[in-house]
Amino acid sequence: MRFELSDTQQLLKSSARKFLQKECPMAEVRRIMETPAPYDANLWRQMAEQGWTGILFAEDYGGMGLGMVETAAMMEEMGRALLPGPFLATVPMAGVLLDTAGNEELKKIYLSRIGSGESRAAVAVQEEDAAWGWQQVQLSASGGGDALRLHGSKRFVQDAGVADFLLVVARGGRGLTLALVERAAEGLSVQPMAGIDLTRRLYSVQCNATPAVLVATGEAAERALERMSLLANAALVAEMLGGMQRVLEISVEYAKTRKQFGKPIGQFQAIQHKCADMVLMVEALRSAAYYAAYAIDHGLEEAQAAVSTAKSYASEAYREVGNHGIQIHGGMGFTWESDLHLYYRRAKASEILLGDAAWHREQIARLVLD
């Protein structure tokens, strides 16, 4: 029993940190976030070269074939760096969906494109009612084979604006339908939905008899979505952990140097105890996030409860750590110039993404109470 990263995993993680510190410091984050679709092609290429975009997939598709624990370690660093762009949408979401539900041919084409860094992708699930989940999906699929067409609209699609293809959840003749749409497909319209997170964007997607490729239907589609929900949430909480850790560090550093009343403010218990509460939340989420990844890797029955435990906790803790961080900084924390609000914006978007705290608590309740 050893609940810590192995040396190799630690190495992977620290080289990711070094890479991101060099290639994506906060000045670069701020530059990228001001672009119309926050994503940097050069940075993406470099990440792909190091295998990040294929981290979870088999070598057959240009992947590294690593597990969720390694992915979580990488995501933690991305969250710490506040990396802008569609990594979450492309790899643990679209990639995992394809990997789980796609046939060999689809994987050879599309999953390889993700692994090689050639394509970015997005997954369109939510609709006007904004609910997370696929039970209520109304966007319809008609025809079949080469004649498959999609009709309807999606909302809150993470990073669709920089995606080269989309995986769309639809309802067709054979029930739940998972279809792949190329960005250039006719009748496809992607419009930004301006949101609070400036480093990662949301879009609405309209399909007007848009040609699509069938990926899966019925139970296979459902199983794939469930698996994606599991892995994407595990990736997201690790990313949130990294952000929280960084907010903690920035705040403790500030508390040590900022002086008022002739003392560093970190000497006042009001500030000090807030810092202690932040550590508690960071360490608690660290336990939950890595266990969720571990449970997935080992196919444990508890995986689902572990993921919902981590996401429900992370949703509140990241925001709360952000609250404390801003409060500790006082006026300085309220400025645009401080990086805290960029993390805070990410915290709010992440809180909502892939099911909020209440949603995940209800999942836990179904698993452990009913």
Next chain:
Amino acid sequence: MRFELSDTQQLLKSSARKFLQKECPMAEVRRIMETPAPYDANLWRQMAEQGWTGILFAEDYGGMGLGMVETAAMMEEMGRALLPGPFLATVPMAGVLLDTAGNEELKKIYLSRIGSGESRAAVAVQEEDAAWGWQQVQLSASGGGDALRLHGSKRFVQDAGVADFLLVVARGGRGLTLALVERAAEGLSVQPMAGIDLTRRLYSVQCNATPAVLVATGEAAERALERMSLLANAALVAEMLGGMQRVLEISVEYAKTRKQFGKPIGQFQAIQHKCADMVLMVEALRSAAYYAAYAIDHGLEEAQAAVSTAKSYASEAYREVGNHGIQIHGGMGFTWESDLHLYYRRAKASEILLGDAAWHREQIARLVLD
């Protein structure tokens, strides 16, 4: 517009404080609470002589004919002194029920007995499902006139053990039925339900074809119960306010005198800010409690929302002030010898009594959302 007690009200309140400090100091509270049914006949008589037991009722029935604001001011002092005994059960509960629903004859007999201090009374509402409210009442009433009989059992009846008569909510041929049962009535059994509050006790009540006097049925009964719920809750929150105020005072006093690390602990922000939070809660409840009383006195439409606002807030705030008080005292706060736990026990019992925080919030929701 003047939101403070008048000089006369203030005088009433401070003389109540003086009386209770003299006649019912904490040593006396502790003595009384160790008796089988915590209530002191001599103290009760003195209170009655000063008109307390008739405070809300017309002079015709030996009352003082004052309003809820004056009653709240008195209750605040009783809560502050942690007065043991059945005042709440007798006056704002049983008394108000009789006053609202009873006919002239019943009032002449029973309400006058309450006013004069001759009798104590209790109200039996809840049953096995423990829910607050009278919609689900199952205890049945049969017969009518002199043949009225009650069958069934009640739980969580506040201070039934020292009551000379009980008002029992039943269901009979004419629907909801409010009946009066003398303590000595045949087939009546009253058993203690040992609870957390040592200064005020709960009982279960069994009626086995117990003879009773009809007070009201149907809508009249319902209206009376609603009014009782309103007034009793307003009285209870004022009492809770007094308890909170006292816990605050004890804790601030301790924080000023107890030294650790060479300083009074009240100099540490961890303690100081807890005290500030306690003040906030006390002052917030003071506003809510007196407004609830005012709204009742003036027959305002908002009275119900005001009462539920006050009780939902009080339910959490009294407990939380208790938590802070104990924590500020450290080990000392955890001793039997400290009075804090006696208030804390009362806080928990009061939190539950007459609808807990969630119950009252749902009432607010019905009034302001639906």
Next chain:
Amino acid sequence: MMPSLDLTLTAQQQKFREDLRQWLASSGLESWRAEMARKKTLEERFAHSLTWQKNVFEGGWAGVAWPKEYGGRGATLMEQAIFLEEMARAQAPPLANVIGIGLVGPTIIACGTEEQKKRFLPGILSGNEIWCQGFSEPGAGSDLAALTTSARRDGDYFVVNGHKVWTSFGWVADWNAMLVRTDAEAAKHKGLTYLLIDMKSPGVKVRPLRQMTGESEFTEVFFDDVRVPAANVLGDVNDGWRVAISTLMHERNTLGASLHITFARQFRQLVERGRTVMKNGKPALEDPVIRQKLAQCYAEIEIFRLTQMRALTRVDKSGVPGPEGSILKMFWSEYNQRFQQVASELLGPYAQLTEECPDAPDGGQWAYGFLRTRGNTIEAGTSEIQRNIVAQFVLGLPKSY
């Protein structure tokens, strides 16, 4: 029944409110409001609220509780509170010179010379002279008395050098009510002076200070050998701390006066949203968890309103706001943050959409409010400072810092 606490208005107060309502009804408020809604930039909104203020002034409603001789209405503090509430209830545009009317004016009335009152008060009310306030500095936030902006005596002048931050309206102000250090040797609270500085003086430079919402409500103001006539000292030289404390008490007490009306309006707005926004396949208002949280918000708004009334009763009697203002400040600032979180939970994914998004509910105010309210527990004294004040000055606990 004995005469009790009385929450109704006196005949005079009712008359006051009636007069105000009549004037508001005749003021074409509807179009003022509509026009305000169309203004997008800070500058446009300010310009509009300035014309509105001139209108209010001409109607005789600016400076309600100020003495008549300086252009005020000579009303009571209670009537002033009624004024603030009514204006909020009517959703009238804000008065442009909010710092001047709310903070500087009352301070000049309390501590100024007759000449200063005559010179400055009318311009504040008419809006001819816009004010800002220069207290905070980069190194002096919670520890305000640590400020270092210096004013060196030079004959009939003071020469000011330094750097102020978080100055609202700095970009448009004609005058700045400043706290400066006039004696570097004295104990830190004892060497401060309250000085009124013409913002058009040579050596004053203003720079916008961008806040986390992306807006620039605030500015930084730099002073480089700025010459200020000694006649512009308010109160005595080196007695600025006492003067400033009076301002801060006013700030905490008036800031919240009409807030409960704003809170109630936002609450109703959220409740309306809850009828259509879906939660677990039903309208959010039917969700038991959301219901509990909304009810709690309702209760807290009510409690805030009532506690405000109690504070007003106290101020009305004593004439000066006390440290209890800190309790209200804690309460409303923390309530408002809780409320924004409840809104965000109710609205779900829609909560995060900003004004640029056509799908954003209520023009993106919820995403904005979520960020903006973070400032509530920092501005006008952090929650930590308010708790220190309550502990020290309400409870008599020893100073903790």
Next chain:
Amino acid sequence: MMPSLDLTLTAQQQKFREDLRQWLASSGLESWRAEMARKKTLEERFAHSLTWQKNVFEGGWAGVAWPKEYGGRGATLMEQAIFLEEMARAQAPPLANVIGIGLVGPTIIACGTEEQKKRFLPGILSGNEIWCQGFSEPGAGSDLAALTTSARRDGDYFVVNGHKVWTSFGWVADWNAMLVRTDAEAAKHKGLTYLLIDMKSPGVKVRPLRQMTGESEFTEVFFDDVRVPAANVLGDVNDGWRVAISTLMHERNTLGASLHITFARQFRQLVERGRTVMKNGKPALEDPVIRQKLAQCYAEIEIFRLTQMRALTRVDKSGVPGPEGSILKMFWSEYNQRFQQVASELLGPYAQLTEECPDAPDGGQWAYGFLRTRGNTIEAGTSEIQRNIVAQFVLGLPKSY
């Protein structure tokens, strides 16, 4: 896949657990447990857990991680954790000499002389000598180093005078591991000595200390010219603070080792109650508000369990518990209070019934638990002290007191 973090047991650990489970199965645990449930008083319960301890000792399972030469099993810290978990899972009675085994023994092993180890360790494991610990005093709680119980050197003896409070097992203990002041002149941390005192020495007086639950788990102990051989100093004279800190770290780290199992059991128990207790006319488990709160409890228990595993991994590598133990202490003590409140909300009016009431759910444990857990954030270092430790020793912030 690379070798990853690994939460499975090694073959050796599995063997250890298997052996333990077999021994437990053969120990007649069922009747031990049933017997324990019948014991009502503190004294009866202690006596029963003492016979159980003797049984465990004879089975070779007392002092799992202690060196074999002193009667221990010589197992690893990880195996010790497995032991604690398994015992909790099996709901075995507690070992009577919990202070001796959990706190005093490890301190003697770490700081004692060979003679002291030989003299004291076997008696701790066998239960022949019961221990208590004398740290807190009326004037020294959070500020432990302010203690004033004095030990004056007198030849080969120390003469002890003073008053200790919150001494668990003081009423039954044979020995007391005390922190006393041996140098009144030195800086307050530097004049302390860790002294082992025979409770049967003349001049020792024990008085029960009744706590808010009504029980007397704790005692006060008075020392009046108590003579203690100088050989009973553990570590060096005036070096007691260092010795005590090592004890306190052990306390925080071992106290929680099997708690998550207790928490999980109480959680399941509450969930069972939720099937029958009614809320708004339906079983409480169907109430959406209750569901949210229970799910949160589940999540927190899991997180506590996992964070414990991470701490164990660290201790296993470094051999010494670190200040991170304070994070666990904060977490579990505050969780447990939250949980009791959730229980109280779920159970409604039944929550307040105590063991004397036949209608009380689970024998009144919920009303008891509500009160008892108030002590969790006070005992073994208040939450305030734990936060100080985390801020100072984990984050490197300056000392705040």
